[in-house]
Amino acid sequence: MREVAVREAITQAHHAEWARVVASLTRRFGDLDVAEEAAAEAFATAVERWPADGVPHNPGAWLTTTANRRAIDRLRREGKRDDKQREARMLFDDDPPEPLGVIDDERLRLIFICSHPALAMESRVALTLRMVGGLTVPEIARAFLVPENTVGQRITRAKAKIKAGRIPYRVPSAEDLPARVSGVLAVLFLVFNEGYLATGPGTDPVRHDLTAEAIRLTRLIRALMPDDGEVAGLLALMLLTEARHAARVSAGGELVPLGEQERGAWDAALVAEGHRLVRERLAAAAAGVPPGRYQILAAINAVHTSARDVRDTDWSQVVALYDQLVCLDPSPIVALNRAIAVSELDGPEVALAVVDRLEGALAGYHAYHATRADLLRRLDRGQESRAAYDTAIELAGNTAETAHLTRRRNELG
Amino acid sequence: MQYLVSVIDDKSNSATPSEMTAIDAFNDRIQAEGHWVFAGGLASPATATVVDNRGGAAMFTDGPYLESKEYVAGFWIMEAPDFDVALKLAADGSRACNRKVELRPFL
Numbered sequence: 001m002r003e004v005a006v007r008e009a010i011t012q013a014h015h016a017e018w019a020r021v022v023a024s025l026t027r028r029f030g031d032l033d034v035a036e037e038a039a040a041e042a043f044a045t046a047v048e049r050w051p052a053d054g055v056p057h058n059p060g061a062w063l064t065t066t067a068n069r070r071a072i073d074r075l076r077r078e079g080k081r082d083d084k085q086r087e088a089r090m091l092f093d094d095d096p097p098e099p100l101g102v103i104d105d106e107r108l109r110l111i112f113i114c115s116h117p118a119l120a121m122e123s124r125v126a127l128t129l130r131m132v133g134g135l136t137v138p139e140i141a142r143a144f145l146v147p148e149n150t151v152g153q154r155i156t157r158a159k160a161k162i163k164a165g166r167i168p169y170r171v172p173s174a175e176d177l178p179a180r181v182s183g184v185l186a187v188l189f190l191v192f193n194e195g196y197l198a199t200g201p202g203t204d205p206v207r208h209d210l211t212a213e214a215i216r217l218t219r220l221i222r223a224l225m226p227d228d229g230e231v232a233g234l235l236a237l238m239l240l241t242e243a244r245h246a247a248r249v250s251a252g253g254e255l256v257p258l259g260e261q262e263r264g265a266w267d268a269a270l271v272a273e274g275h276r277l278v279r280e281r282l283a284a285a286a287a288g289v290p291p292g293r294y295q296i297l298a299a300i301n302a303v304h305t306s307a308r309d310v311r312d313t314d315w316s317q318v319v320a321l322y323d324q325l326v327c328l329d330p331s332p333i334v335a336l337n338r339a340i341a342v343s344e345l346d347g348p349e350v351a352l353a354v355v356d357r358l359e360g361a362l363a364g365y366h367a368y369h370a371t372r373a374d375l376l377r378r379l380d381r382g383q384e385s386r387a388a389y390d391t392a393i394e395l396a397g398n399t400a401e402t403a404h405l406t407r408r409r410n411e412l413g
Numbered sequence: 414m415q416y417l418v419s420v421i422d423d424k425s426n427s428a429t430p431s432e433m434t435a436i437d438a439f440n441d442r443i444q445a446e447g448h449w450v451f452a453g454g455l456a457s458p459a460t461a462t463v464v465d466n467r468g469g470a471a472m473f474t475d476g477p478y479l480e481s482k483e484y485v486a487g488f489w490i491m492e493a494p495d496f497d498v499a500l501k502l503a504a505d506g507s508r509a510c511n512r513k514v515e516l517r518p519f520l
Binding site for chain 2: 118162164165166167168172176
């Protein structure tokens with residue numbers, strides 16, 4: 001029992017303290033590499049020592065102190081001349097614990113540096129999951145189905161670029177903040193989506209490790225930037241999506257479309273939390289703050305999750321929100337999703353005309369063909385529908401989605 | 414900290430008069446702000462000579478060491494306190510000369 005409790009304490013400390021330890025060491029030593037390695041060593045030491053010595057009274061302080069010592073040891077071992085001065089400062093500069101606000105600020109710096117726009121998206125994702133999320137390289141490699149050394153190289157190269165180019169460790173200026181925040185949110189949304197609709201024939205259709213990690217990190221950013229509307233919007237969007245997960249894949253491993261889901265199986269607590277966030281943003285919008293795309297997507301999901309039965313869905317509200325979204329993001333994928341809502345409001349024929357106009361842009365996208373297949377089915381155009389299902393099945397990468405599309409196709413008369 | 418901002422183009426010395434005006438204005442600005450170290454345009458790669466004197470007997474090869482459609486047609490060397498400042502300067506430089514640029518830190 002004691003062992004279990006210690007393991008539990010270590011897991012908890014890892015979740016609560018990893019980013020804090022890495023962030024404070026990065027500030028102190030000015031080097032992500034040193035910070036990461038020392039943090040990892042401190043947690044390894046905790047695994048060794050806590051079962052015998054007991055869990056320290058303040059695990060965060062213990063981990064930070066231990067990691068600081070490890071970092072100093074490493075810099076001494078390497079004995080670089082230009083580090084000598086820094087080392088002297090480190091040894092005599094025994095900082096008192098930082099006030100909470102400053103430490104929180106440091107985690108924010110860490111988040112921003114990991115998703116710097118000069119880094120490739122895949123590097124930003126790997127670096128964020130490693131440095132902020134505390135996932136190991138093998139864990140990240142498994143999550144994205146890439147070899148471990150690929151992930152390792154991405155992280156190493158990103159750290160080298162940050163160091164050589166002197167990418168600053170600070171929160172961006174107010175003028176740059178919206179663009180930089182949206183860069184951070186794009187990384188987290190990508191992680192969430194990969195978890196929510198995992199690709200690859202050999203993977204689980206939903207990867208809860210990834211959706212949970214994305215939500216955890218978005219909650220952290222929400223705590224650090226409580227006034228940012230898009231942060232709240234993305235968190236609400238993730239919560240309202242995650243809330244439906246139990247109803248989203250059938251016992252037989254098939255994707256269940258929103259309209260056919262058992263709504264009693266939705267997670268009421270997550271729905272309520274998501275709705276609270278959406279209401280908060282609606283109030284801000286009423287006060288004249290225009291919503292960004294995550295807030296609008298969250299509002300669309302709030303409309304869906306407010307309906308006890310799919311027949312109660314306020315489709316005109318959904319279409320109105322999509323109209324707003326199209327103004328911000330006139331991409332064909334948004335137009336496709338809007339068309340699905342239009343099919344509920346104005347019928348499949350009107351929607352099909354809209355969808356057909358998107359062929360040039362979306363011919364290689366499985367959801368385009370799946371949407372067409374469904375609309376054609378509802379219009380009793382069986383043969384065309386079958387052909388569209390065939391193409392959608394060929395292009396879909398998610399096992400549960402393929403199973404759903406295959407059943408639908410086979411049900412056609 | 415110094416950064417090299419290379420101007421990428423498939424022609425040399427091809428700036429239009431209005432581009433030249435914008436480049437001059439940008440240069441004046443970065444001189445006034447203390448970012449200027451050096452800048453210049455380069456003659457086309459066809460005029461390059463590769464020199465290899467590693468063996469003691471200098472070998473001369475006519476032409477560039479790398480043939481490519483696009484090449485470095487000019488550059489700035491800029492002084493900036495960090496990458497984000499350099500990135501903004503590079504973005505402004507790209508806009509001024511109306512070309513792609515590549516930002517690279519000095520060691």
